[in-house]
Amino acid sequence: MVLKVMSANQAIAEAVKLANPNVIPVYPITPQTTISEYLAKFVADGEISAEYIRVESEHSAISAALGASGTGVRVFTATSSQGLALMHEIIFAAAGLRAPIVMADANRALSAPLSIWNDQQDSISERDSGWMQVYAENGQEALDSILIAYRVSEDHSVLLPSMVCIDGFILTHTVDPVDVPEKGDVDKFLPPYKPDHAYLDPKRPMSIGTFTDPNYYMEARHDMELALEGAKDVIANANAEFAEIFGRKYDFIEKYRSDDADTIIVAMGSICSTIKDVVDEHRDNGEKVGLVRVRVFRPFPTEEIYDAIKGASNVGVLDKNISFSVGGVLHNEINAKMDVKANGFIVGLGGRDIKPTHISEIIEKTKNTTKTTQWIGLNKEEL
Amino acid sequence: MVSIGAAVKEPGSTRKNKTGSWRTFKPILDKETCIKCENCIMFCPEGCINKDYDIDYDYCKGCGICAEECPVKAIKMERE
Numbered sequence: 001m002v003l004k005v006m007s008a009n010q011a012i013a014e015a016v017k018l019a020n021p022n023v024i025p026v027y028p029i030t031p032q033t034t035i036s037e038y039l040a041k042f043v044a045d046g047e048i049s050a051e052y053i054r055v056e057s058e059h060s061a062i063s064a065a066l067g068a069s070g071t072g073v074r075v076f077t078a079t080s081s082q083g084l085a086l087m088h089e090i091i092f093a094a095a096g097l098r099a100p101i102v103m104a105d106a107n108r109a110l111s112a113p114l115s116i117w118n119d120q121q122d123s124i125s126e127r128d129s130g131w132m133q134v135y136a137e138n139g140q141e142a143l144d145s146i147l148i149a150y151r152v153s154e155d156h157s158v159l160l161p162s163m164v165c166i167d168g169f170i171l172t173h174t175v176d177p178v179d180v181p182e183k184g185d186v187d188k189f190l191p192p193y194k195p196d197h198a199y200l201d202p203k204r205p206m207s208i209g210t211f212t213d214p215n216y217y218m219e220a221r222h223d224m225e226l227a228l229e230g231a232k233d234v235i236a237n238a239n240a241e242f243a244e245i246f247g248r249k250y251d252f253i254e255k256y257r258s259d260d261a262d263t264i265i266v267a268m269g270s271i272c273s274t275i276k277d278v279v280d281e282h283r284d285n286g287e288k289v290g291l292v293r294v295r296v297f298r299p300f301p302t303e304e305i306y307d308a309i310k311g312a313s314n315v316g317v318l319d320k321n322i323s324f325s326v327g328g329v330l331h332n333e334i335n336a337k338m339d340v341k342a343n344g345f346i347v348g349l350g351g352r353d354i355k356p357t358h359i360s361e362i363i364e365k366t367k368n369t370t371k372t373t374q375w376i377g378l379n380k381e382e383l
Numbered sequence: 384m385v386s387i388g389a390a391v392k393e394p395g396s397t398r399k400n401k402t403g404s405w406r407t408f409k410p411i412l413d414k415e416t417c418i419k420c421e422n423c424i425m426f427c428p429e430g431c432i433n434k435d436y437d438i439d440y441d442y443c444k445g446c447g448i449c450a451e452e453c454p455v456k457a458i459k460m461e462r463e
Binding site for chain 2: 096097098099159197198205206207208210212213216219220223
């Protein structure tokens with residue numbers, strides 16, 4: 001194993017090179033831009049043989065990706081924030097047409113006010129589309145998640161697209177030691193994509209993307225629900241095989257000192273690294289505090305999260321998103337799907353720094369159960 | 384059974400969707416008045432009029448273009 005120091009954006013580009021897609025339609029947007037740049041260079045230098053399509057917008061990027069996937073080839077694209085919002089229409093179409101596209105999303109706040117900095121509102125707002133969503137904590141996990149995403153998306157029992165989400169700037173523009181796997185090992189884990197459900201081939205004519213009347217639509221959507229729920233087994237198998245080949249074990253959630261914890265924090269993405277440090281400090285003081293990091297957000301790992309948090313007296317859920325007048329999405333989904341009364345905290349919107357003191361404040365506030373969602377880190381003088 | 388992604392793997396599936404049910408006005412062609420100029424056949428966007436000037440009401444949506452284009456007013460649009 002050779003560790004190389006690189007940003008999560010470069011790690012994702014390295015993963016895409018290893019997955020060797022045939023078509024890469026991509027439009028640059030901060031903070032995703034360097035992914036599109038690395039991939040353009042790989043193609044220009046002949047390191048991968050993909051068709052790199054320089055489209056005129058994100059709507060075109062995902063449309064070209066869907067069209068290319070409809071010809072039966074492996075496809076990659078990447079975006080962020082406003083770009084993902086512009087893709088919205090085709091995001092739903094890609095899932096409905098069961099195109100196993102893999103996309104990286106550099107998580108960034110949505111306008112207005114316009115912001116280039118990190119939160120997770122962009123991808124969370126696409127949660128109902130039928131795409132799978134994974135939130136990575138670091139560059140290594142970003143790379144590995146792309147490979148696992150292709151494996152799961154292209155499984156004939158799943159056939160749904162995947163979004164690998166990395167926190168803008170915090171991961172996209174900071175460097176980490178990353179093990180870039182050997183091509184031979186990746187080929188063992190990820191066989192070539194061979195579609196048989198829907199693709200355009202003159203020898204086997206079919207229509208995809210047609211109008212459906214009320215006799216068919218509901219069954220098509222129900223099939224998507226079954227496929228996404230069924231994807232849980234496929235993800236578990238893929239994770240197990242990935243661990244066997246590459247030695248790194250991933251799960252739907254990561255439990256950090258949570259087994260005997262009285263107070264558990266639940267969060268997603270890069271903030272979990274900070275939370276782990278704060279958990280250690282509280283443990284050093286004899287407080288039974290732990291973290292449950294949700295990696296796979298869709299399909300939603302209800303049983304895994306519930307098993308991990310049900311023994312705790314106090315649960316606090318951090319959301320870098322807000323569904324106005326309801327609260328954080330992860331918090332509300334946990335309370336809706338599980339027999340728990342977790343407290344909800346909104347943090348880090350539009351790149352607002354989340355400090356260890358904020359995490360300690362949340363741990364303290366979690367001790368009193370309240371239905372009111374609490375915003376942490378607001379500038380008091382601005383209120 | 385809907386196929387994965389609702390792909391349509393057999394040709395001719397649009398014939399299953401009888402769009403004649405959308406019609407509000409029905410074209411009635413008077414063959415006595417008709418001069419067989421073929422205007423209605425050529426202009427019908429759905430291809431619903433055959434060379435014998437019979438109208439296929441299973442798929443005619445009642446748009447009225449045939450009546451509009453008929454030079455001798457041989458087609459009347461009647462409310463269904």
